[in-house]
Ligand SMILES: [Zn+2]
C-alpha cells in the first residue's frame with residue numbers, strides 16, 4: 001500500500017527563477033492524489049503563494065487569507081481560490097520532475113487496479129488454466145508459446161478503460177510483447193492487425209484458435225440452458241411437480 005495524500009499536484013507556471021504548482025483536493029478512493037514523498041518534497045521546498053510563508057505543513061495553508069491575485073497565463077486564468085498554489089525555486093524542478101515521473105507510473109497502476117475493482121465480473125484461476133488449454137498454451141494474438149515457465153498476460157479483450165468487463169468472457173491470454181503492443185486497443189482491432197502480418201497458413205491457425213476460444217466461451221452457458229430445458233421436459237413428461 002502506497003501512502004497517498006488527498007491532493008493532486010500540477011505545474012501551472014514555469015518562470016525564470018521559479019515555478020508554480022497547483023494543488024487540488026481529490027478523493028483518494030477514486031483518484032491517486034499524490035504520494036507522501038511528493039508531499040514531503042513540497043513541504044521542504046515550496047512557499048505558499050498566498051501568504052508567502054514556507055510551507056512546513058500543506059494543510060495549514062488552506063486557511064491562509066493571503067492576497068489573492070488572478071494569474072493569467074496564455075490568456076487563461078490559472079489561479080482559483082479553492083486550490084492551493086505553491087511556489088518552488090526553479091532549481092528544484094529536476095527533483096520535482098523525477099518524483100512526478102515516479103508518481104505517474106504509480107498512478108497508472110492505481111488507476112488500473114481501480115478499473116478492475118470497479119469493472120463488473122470476476123474470473124477464477126481455474127478458468128484461466130482452462131482457457132490456456134483451449135488456446136493450446138499459445139498467445140491469442142501471435143501464436144507464440146506461453147507454456148510455463150514463459151509468463152503471459154491476462155488481456156482484457158475489450159479494455160477496461162473502454163467499458164470491458166473483468167469476466168472470463170473478456171479475457172484472452174497473450175504473450176508479454178503482444179500485451180504491451182496492444183495497450184488500450186480493442187481486441188478486434190489488434191487481432192486484425194496481427195493476423196494481417198502473418199502468412200496465410202499462420203493466419204488460418206490464428207483464426208482457428210480464436211474460434212476455439214469463442215466456442216469455449218459459449219459452450220458452458222449453452223449446455224446449461226439445454227440441460228435445464230431437457231430436465232424440465234423430462235419432469236413434465238412424468239408429471240413431477242416443477
Ligand atoms: Zn499560506
Ligand SMILES: [Zn+2]
Pocket residue numbers: 139140141142143144174175176177178179
Ligand atoms: Zn503474442
